[in-house]
Amino acid sequence: MQLFRYIALVVLFAEGCDTAKKVQVSGVKPVVKTDTATVQVIHERPLYRAAETRLTEVVHTKLEVKFDWAKTYLYGQATLTCRPYFYNEDRVELDARGMDIHEVALLKAEAMPDGRQEKTKLDYTYTGELLKINLDKSYSRQDTFRLFIDYTAKPNELKKKGGSAAISDDKGLYFINPDGKEKDKPREIWTQGETQSNSVWFPCIDKPNEKMTEEIYITVDTNFTTLSNGELVYQKENGDGTRTDYWTMELPHSTYLVMMAVGEFKVVKDKWRDREVNYYMEAAYAPYAKAIFGKTPEMIETFSTLLGVDYPWNKYSQVIVRDYVSGAMENTTATLHGEFLNQTSREMLDKDFEDVISHELFHHWFGDLVTCESWSNIPLNESFATYGEYLWIERKYGREAADGHRREDLDKYMREARRKQVNLVRYDYTDREEVFDRHTYEKGGLILHMLRKYVGDEVFFAALKLYLQTNKFGNAEVANLRMAFEKVCGEDLNWFFNEWFFASGYPDLEITRDYSPISQHYTVTIEQKQDFAKTPLYKLPMDIDLYSEGKVVRKRIVVDKQKQSFEFEAAVQPLFVNVDAEQMVVAKVKDTCQSTAELAYAYHHLPLYENRREALLGLFRNKSSDQYKECIQSALDDPCWELRVLAISGLEPVLKGNENALREKLVGVAGRDPKSLVRGKALTFLSKNFSEPSLISVYRDALKDSSYSVISRGLVALSKADSLEGLRTAKTMEKDKNVQVLFAVMQVYDRYGSDENNDFFVSEQDKFKGQWLSSFVFVYGEFLLRCSDGTVNKGLKLFSGLVTEEDNYLKFSLRTTLTELESMYAKRKKKLEEQISARIEKKEETGDLAAKKEEVEGVLKKIEALVPPKEGKTISSRF
Numbered sequence: 024m025q026l027f028r029y030i031a032l033v034v035l036f037a038e039g040c041d042t043a044k045k046v047q048v049s050g051v052k053p054v055v056k057t058d059t060a061t062v063q064v065i066h067e068r069p070l071y072r073a074a075e076t077r078l079t080e081v082v083h084t085k086l087e088v089k090f091d092w093a094k095t096y097l098y099g100q101a102t103l104t105c106r107p108y109f110y111n112e113d114r115v116e117l118d119a120r121g122m123d124i125h126e127v128a129l130l131k132a133e134a135m136p137d138g139r140q141e142k143t144k145l146d147y148t149y150t151g152e153l154l155k156i157n158l159d160k161s162y163s164r165q166d167t168f169r170l171f172i173d174y175t176a177k178p179n180e181l182k183k184k185g186g187s188a189a190i191s192d193d194k195g196l197y198f199i200n201p202d203g204k205e206k207d208k209p210r211e212i213w214t215q216g217e218t219q220s221n222s223v224w225f226p227c228i229d230k231p232n233e234k235m236t237e238e239i240y241i242t243v244d245t246n247f248t249t250l251s252n253g254e255l256v257y258q259k260e261n262g263d264g265t266r267t268d269y270w271t272m273e274l275p276h277s278t279y280l281v282m283m284a285v286g287e288f289k290v291v292k293d294k295w296r297d298r299e300v301n302y303y304m305e306a307a308y309a310p311y312a313k314a315i316f317g318k319t320p321e322m323i324e325t326f327s328t329l330l331g332v333d334y335p336w337n338k339y340s341q342v343i344v345r346d347y348v349s350g351a352m353e354n355t356t357a358t359l360h361g362e363f364l365n366q367t368s369r370e371m372l373d374k375d376f377e378d379v380i381s382h383e384l385f386h387h388w389f390g391d392l393v394t395c396e397s398w399s400n401i402p403l404n405e406s407f408a409t410y411g412e413y414l415w416i417e418r419k420y421g422r423e424a425a426d427g428h429r430r431e432d433l434d435k436y437m438r439e440a441r442r443k444q445v446n447l448v449r450y451d452y453t454d455r456e457e458v459f460d461r462h463t464y465e466k467g468g469l470i471l472h473m474l475r476k477y478v479g480d481e482v483f484f485a486a487l488k489l490y491l492q493t494n495k496f497g498n499a500e501v502a503n504l505r506m507a508f509e510k511v512c513g514e515d516l517n518w519f520f521n522e523w524f525f526a527s528g529y530p531d532l533e534i535t536r537d538y539s540p541i542s543q544h545y546t547v548t549i550e551q552k553q554d555f556a557k558t559p560l561y562k563l564p565m566d567i568d569l570y571s572e573g574k575v576v577r578k579r580i581v582v583d584k585q586k587q588s589f590e591f592e593a594a595v596q597p598l599f600v601n602v603d604a605e606q607m608v609v610a611k612v613k614d615t616c617q618s619t620a621e622l623a624y625a626y627h628h629l630p631l632y633e634n635r636r637e638a639l640l641g642l643f644r645n646k647s648s649d650q651y652k653e654c655i656q657s658a659l660d661d662p663c664w665e666l667r668v669l670a671i672s673g674l675e676p677v678l679k680g681n682e683n684a685l686r687e688k689l690v691g692v693a694g695r696d697p698k699s700l701v702r703g704k705a706l707t708f709l710s711k712n713f714s715e716p717s718l719i720s721v722y723r724d725a726l727k728d729s730s731y732s733v734i735s736r737g738l739v740a741l742s743k744a745d746s747l748e749g750l751r752t753a754k755t756m757e758k759d760k761n762v763q764v765l766f767a768v769m770q771v772y773d774r775y776g777s778d779e780n781n782d783f784f785v786s787e788q789d790k791f792k793g794q795w796l797s798s799f800v801f802v803y804g805e806f807l808l809r810c811s812d813g814t815v816n817k818g819l820k821l822f823s824g825l826v827t828e829e830d831n832y833l834k835f836s837l838r839t840t841l842t843e844l845e846s847m848y849a850k851r852k853k854k855l856e857e858q859i860s861a862r863i864e865k866k867e868e869t870g871d872l873a874a875k876k877e878e879v880e881g882v883l884k885k886i887e888a889l890v891p892p893k894e895g896k897t898i899s900s901r902f
């Protein structure tokens with residue numbers, strides 16, 4: 024499947040190269056006309072808030088830790104090698120949250136002959152957040168001194184400070200299933216440092232611009248495996264059922280990147296050049312380790328080559344843990360992933376997580392090697408890691424696939440921009456967690472792509488190399504990145520960085536076009552329509568391609584006025600004029616004056632995924648046109664699967680008179696398309712639009728597909744065509760392990776089942792997590808609407824176990840579902856009341872109805888008590 028896409032792209036690129044050469048021979052010159060004055064732009068500049076002042080440095084941390092699973096405590100001894108940053112210091116302030124501090128002492132420089140360290144006790148005060156230590160004298164920056172701290176970390180007794188939108192908690196240290204009472208869940212311990220949570224489990228200076236080397240002795244029961252940063256130097260059996268693992272990290276990195284993980288992991292070994300690449304897995308998923316992570320060495324090689332800076336660390340390990348509080352975390356040399364990465368090879372046919380794996384790996388240059396100086400400069404970590412996903416997909420699968428990924432990012436950013444527009448670099452945040460948003464990730468990645476397209480690949484990658492080499496093992500602000508680019512290409516780039524990193528919003532462009540056969544000019548007019556009180560008037564370099572018979576002419580224009588016209592000499596009207604031909608500008612674009620003929624030409628002749636997508640979407644505006652009919656059917660064979668899905672979603676208007684051909688075509692797509700999501704989409708379309716009994720065999724065949732999503736759609740389609748066969752088949756699939764399949768079974772029961780299927784919903788509920796759980800609530804709620812009071816009561820019991828969950832999606836689905844049930848019971852109650860009144864009028868017995876009404880009221884009261892309130896913050900994943 025991937026090979027198929029790749030070959031298709033090679034063909035496209037070959038055509039693109041050919042046309043690019045023809046640009047050289049054209050003599051057409053653009054004439055730039057401006058018809059409005061420059062708009063005064065007011066930038067609101069927040070005051071610079073000193074980010075991270077440094078008084079004392081911790082240059083090295085040595086930790087010895089062991090765990091109390093019953094109390095969920097960590098017993099630790101820390102030895103911190105410190106040095107005043109510049110000024111003389113006679114006190115040190117350390118971050119240490121929620122600990123018991125037992126002893127603070129100064130260690131003598133020399134150890135005693137028996138190896139013990141002589142200690143001098145030091146005075147200190149402890150606020151529960153800060154450990155303020157008075158030193159024995161004043162130290163200068165030429166001195167180093169070693170602090171010894173004996174402490175107990177108590178993460179579960181920490182007063183909750185609210186966590187963030189990104190990380191749902193900030194405990195730093197997590198004990199998973201500590202008493203082993205949860206069946207089917209392993210016992211684990213793992214840490215999450217970002218942003219400033221590692222100070223819960225060791226005393227430190229918990230700031231991103233604090234870099235240190237470290238070593239850690241982790242003592243665990245012998246059945247556990249440990250993972251930490253750097254190298255596992257040795258493991259020592261202690262003879263009491265415990266073992267101590269000694270890890271050292273000899274290169275400096277930031278405090279928040281320190282990690283450890285403890286669990287009964289199986290370690291699957293891999294290799295990049297001569298360095299270890301390891302995957303720490305639950306035993307059940309170890310057979311899939313290579314399928315999940317196997318491209319990691321190739322990714323490391325790809326990024327090392329692309330950046331001209333080899334992977335800088337001694338090893339690369341990845342671990343998957345349970346109940347992780349975020350998406351994944353780039354702890355140096357030891358990335359930690361949430362359990363969504365636990366997938367079988369079959370599950371990966373529908374969706375893999377190479378984007379997440381490449382994201383965390385790219386952080387090992389951008390984030391770990393060069394770290395943002397403060398959280399205000401977090402785009403230097405996250406925008407790059409997000410762009411790392413694009414770079415991997417582009418290198419491995421081609422531009423077409425990468426552009427599909429870019430489109431997802433652009434949509435995500437634009438969705439957030441509807442409710443929030445902020446600068447990328449924010450010195451004025453109120454909570455440091457709020458910078459982890461779709462601006463920092465997706466918009467930042469899109470901006471880097473735009474910068475790459477503007478300066479060209481050679482400058483872009485040379486500048487990244489210079490930036491990495493100049494700032495390695497240190498910290499940077501966005502200005503450091505700008506200066507690296509300026510040093511390589513010579514151009515002052517303040518304009519670009521000011522527009523995109525230090526201002527909010529995006530260009531809102533309206534494009535109009537006109538061709539005059541008399542003057543023989545084609546005119547493109549571009550108007551910037553954003554609100555200039557909040558958003559800059561942008562300078563936007565972009566390319567325009569003019570297509571005429573047999574050739575393409577490319578011109579670079581610079582849009583820098585509110586409204587600007589660009590005229591191009593053209594003896595005959597061009598077949599198509601492609602504005603922003605490289606699809607580089609991050610903007611909202613209204614460009615609606617192309618004819619259907621032009622759009623059809625664009626669909627068939629333009630080289631990029633985004634060009635073809637825009638052409639199809641443009642044609643959607645005129646669904647009765649012949650061009651729409653032709654292009655939407657051609658797009659069923661588009662090399663890009665996203666466009667094949669788009670094509671199926673646009674087929675209904677062309678069905679009439681074309682039924683047989685389209686049915687046959689879609690039967691072929693459902694059986695043979697290389698992408699499972701396209702096969703599934705075709706099944707759903709067939710099921711919705713055709714009722715021929717012959718299709719039942721197509722749906723039966725879908726049940727034998729390798730992809731779970733196709734099987735699921737096949738089952739739902741089958742039940743729609745023949746509900747009895749659907750129900751019978753669903754019953755045979757109740758034991759399936761895949762959540763998608765279980766969900767499809769539930770959809771069948773929802774539509775055609777009865778009370779007797781309730782037990783299945785109840786017994787399988789705990790298999791649904793995250794957004795799947797919200798979907799479960801919706802489908803179960805619909806099922807209950809058709810059930811008896813007894814079953815509804817059982818359902819309410821299940822819902823009552825979910826209403827306390829924090830997840831906002833879940834709250835929304837519960838609220839919607841319970842409100843529907845509430846309204847159904849309110850109607851039933853009203854109807855019974857009317858019936859009772861009618862009987863009273865007729866002087867008839869009402870006892871049976873009154874009893875029924877009482878029952879209904881009882882259920883209604885239970886429902887009302889469960890409907891969750893509307894407020895609550897959204898919890899999203901971060902990577």
Ligand SMILES: [Zn+2]
Binds near residue numbers: 386408901
């Ligand atoms: Zn990240």
